[in-house]
Amino acid sequence: MPKQLLAQLVQKEEIIKNVYKFSIKADEIVQISKPGNFIEIRVTDQAEPFLRRPISIYNLDKQNGILEFIFQVKGKGTSLLSRKQIGDKIDIVGPLGFGTFKTDKYKKLAIIGGGIGIFPLYQLAKEAKNEEKQVNGYLGFRNKDFVMLEKEFKNVTNNLTITTDDGSYKNKGFAIDYLIKDMEKEKYDCIYACGPIPMLKAIQKYANENNIECQISLEEKMACGLGVCLGCAVKTAKSPKEKPEYFHVCKGGPVFNSKDVEI
Numbered sequence: 303m304p305k306q307l308l309a310q311l312v313q314k315e316e317i318i319k320n321v322y323k324f325s326i327k328a329d330e331i332v333q334i335s336k337p338g339n340f341i342e343i344r345v346t347d348q349a350e351p352f353l354r355r356p357i358s359i360y361n362l363d364k365q366n367g368i369l370e371f372i373f374q375v376k377g378k379g380t381s382l383l384s385r386k387q388i389g390d391k392i393d394i395v396g397p398l399g400f401g402t403f404k405t406d407k408y409k410k411l412a413i414i415g416g417g418i419g420i421f422p423l424y425q426l427a428k429e430a431k432n433e434e435k436q437v438n439g440y441l442g443f444r445n446k447d448f449v450m451l452e453k454e455f456k457n458v459t460n461n462l463t464i465t466t467d468d469g470s471y472k473n474k475g476f477a478i479d480y481l482i483k484d485m486e487k488e489k490y491d492c493i494y495a496c497g498p499i500p501m502l503k504a505i506q507k508y509a510n511e512n513n514i515e516c517q518i519s520l521e522e523k524m525a526c527g528l529g530v531c532l533g534c535a536v537k538t539a540k541s542p543k544e545k546p547e548y549f550h551v552c553k554g555g556p557v558f559n560s561k562d563v564e565i
């Protein structure tokens with residue numbers, strides 16, 4: 303059951319330009335959260351913006367009750383959030399999302415993320431590595447200025463491949479091409495993905511065509527986060543054209559099996 307808390311901001315860091323990592327004290331939520339869950343944040347006490355903003359859980363420190371999330375400043379909501387100071391209380395609801403990453407059946411995992419979509423993959427990789435699963439990571443960024451969390455992901459993976467579209471840092475090209483190349487030598491049991499839609503589409507196509515298990519986290523635009531407003535609909539994969547059927551990312555997801563959704 304999601305909880306609403308006033309969580310104290312205990313650490314704040316701008317990890318790259320306009321991207322902030324917040325550490326908040328939120329023990330009640332931390333203890334019941336799973337990889338792939340997200341929280342909804344009320345960014346201001348003022349009337350505007352009224353809607354909470356959904357942000358993925360990046361890291362859970364269960365011992366100290368600390369929840370970490372990372373966000374990019376995009377518009378008014380995230381800009382207001384970025385101005386919070388250490389000691390401030392932040393109004394959050396979580397954990398949200400019934401569709402979370404599932405790893406029980408798998409031993410060899412590939413995580414693949416792009417840009418600001420890499421955040422929900424961290425806790426997943428951390429828990430899987432602690433359970434002695436093999437976790438290989440593929441993280442793609444536009445160019446060297448957008449590369450982040452390399453050291454952190456190195457610590458929670460057996461092997462990490464970093465790519466930049468323009469080759470300005472590490473490997474040139476798209477992360478998925480490196481994953482596919484590695485798959486020729488070594489088959490993963492499941493691929494876990496989060497990132498921009500074109501990247502997710504390419505991963506979904508590859509996984510579905512090759513019958514590889516794949517779980518995709520969708521960061522669809524969302525309003526209530528509780529399945530009430532129905533704003534974050536995505537079509538189900540086998541939905542008939544004349545009478546489409548939908549999942550709602552906030553409740554059904556944000557993580558879906560790649561075979562179940564049309565993205």
Ligand SMILES: Cc1cc2nc3c(=O)[nH]c(=O)nc-3n(C[C@H](O)[C@H](O)[C@H](O)COP(=O)(O)OP(=O)(O)OC[C@H]3O[C@@H](n4cnc5c(N)ncnc54)[C@H](O)[C@@H]3O)c2cc1C
Pocket residue numbers: 340351355356357358359371372373374375376377378379380381418421422520521522523524556
């Ligand atoms: C389940 C979920 C998890 C998310 N996790 C993260 C996260 O960990 N870190 C992070 O930085 N962001 C994350 N997002 C996206 C984040 O919620 C939006 O960037 C944020 O709500 C924008 O609010 P704003 O008021 O700053 O911008 P707005 O003023 O609402 O919008 C500014 C611009 O951002 C675009 N935008 C708004 N929402 C989204 C979205 N969901 N996807 C793409 N573009 C959007 C708008 O179209 C507009 O162009 C997540 C979204 C979802 C649904």
